[in-house]
Amino acid sequence: MVPNNLTPPVLVRPNINGLQVLWLQELGIDRLWGKPLLPVTGGAAVVKHQAEAPARPSAYIATAKVSGGPPGQPLPATPHEPVTAQRPSRHFARVVPARPPQEEAAPTVVLRPDIGHLDWPGLRESVANCTSCSLGEHRRQAVFGEGALPSDWMFVEEAPGEQDDWHGQPFMGKAGTLFDNMLKAVQLQRETVFITPLVKCRPVANITPSKEEVASCLGFLQAQIERVQPKCIVVFGRAANLLLGSNETIDVLRAKDCFINDAHGKQIPVVVTYHPNHLMVAHADKARVWQDLQKALRIVRSC
Known part of the structure; x- marks a missing residue:
């Protein structure tokens, strides 16, 4: 929400997209005035995106603005995807290929004759x-x-x-x-x-x-x-x-x-x-x- 000059002041949700939400969440900014920071998009587009990618966390669409409705009205969650506010995980397991055991090579020693007797x-x-x-x-x-x-x-x-x-x-x-x-x-x-x-x-x-x-x-x-x-x-x-x-x-x-x-x-x-x-x-x-x-x-x- 951002302040404005209305009397009395009305809290307005900032217009941010999904990528900006991800950036803010990586900075540790998850909520604003007690509510999750979520992108503002059209309701139909959000429902379509939710149907195509059900594995995506629903925190992005839980309180999206519905076209024609009042600001901040939540969309109904599908029974298969509960409404949760969780941070997406970016941790991936690094696969290190196993190296075959190798024998350590003996150090090369260059021998030279004793120089004490040389002229x-x-x-x-x-x-x-x-x-x-x-x-x-x-x-x-x-x-x-x-x-x-x-x-x-x-x-x-x-x-x-x-x-x-x-x-x-x-x-x-x-x-x-x-x-x-x-x-x-x-x-x-x-x-x-x-x-x-x-x-x-x-x-x-x-x-x-x-x-x-x-x-x-x-x-x-x-x-x-x-x-x-x-x-x-x-x-x-x-x-x-x-x-x-x-x-x-x-x-x-x-x-x-x-x-x-x-x-x-x-x-x-x-x-x-x-x-x-x-x-x-x-x-x-x-x-x-x-x-x-x-x-x-x-x-x-x-x-």
Whole structure:
């Protein structure tokens, strides 16, 4: 019913169709002034519709307006269909086809020879032919690393980028140019240090390597550390979390004295700093990287 300007006011039933009734009932609006919300249609059409579809709930036609009669006069219900005000049900049982039982396939384990006895060329070849994880399926070539052997300095990044994957060398492109300038700032060159990624193959879309992918390459990095024998390892960005097994932020790790153990249990100092890719966006952090390089320089000199 809606109000009007008659004196006294007369409640008039709104003109709504069956679809609108269904919408209102789904919203939880079943009654108005104690009476069901029902569509207003012609009496003959309602009776005909009721005869053709007796299974439809009669709440739609129980109080429909009869042509020529007073408003709100109910239609007589058929003896086979009682007049009830019920909400139509829209719940259908979902049939899920049964799946035949399948046996779980055993995980594929790629075996590779022990790398502890390999010389430097053999270790490089083992990295180039490694298929221990799925990253080897998408790489152009593995990035083993480059630089002096042995060396007091070792720089480790997370994984190769697109240019690194193309050339097979670490720190290429614009990030590599900035890295070269960082080395020059502390009187170093690529030829006097050793540079390598933690994960030797470029991850798809440069996403963070998984724990399995890191574990498959960790043996190569340990073998490189044993042969390079660095006095200090500078780790860039997220590689610090993967190498140190820490979830702390780069800022927290920068303020700590971090170490890793080599194959003989000897502690090697680790200096954590920002990656050159980060510095190309956050220029203000270049001053912090300079502080980190000065810290690494003091460690090398003290050893």
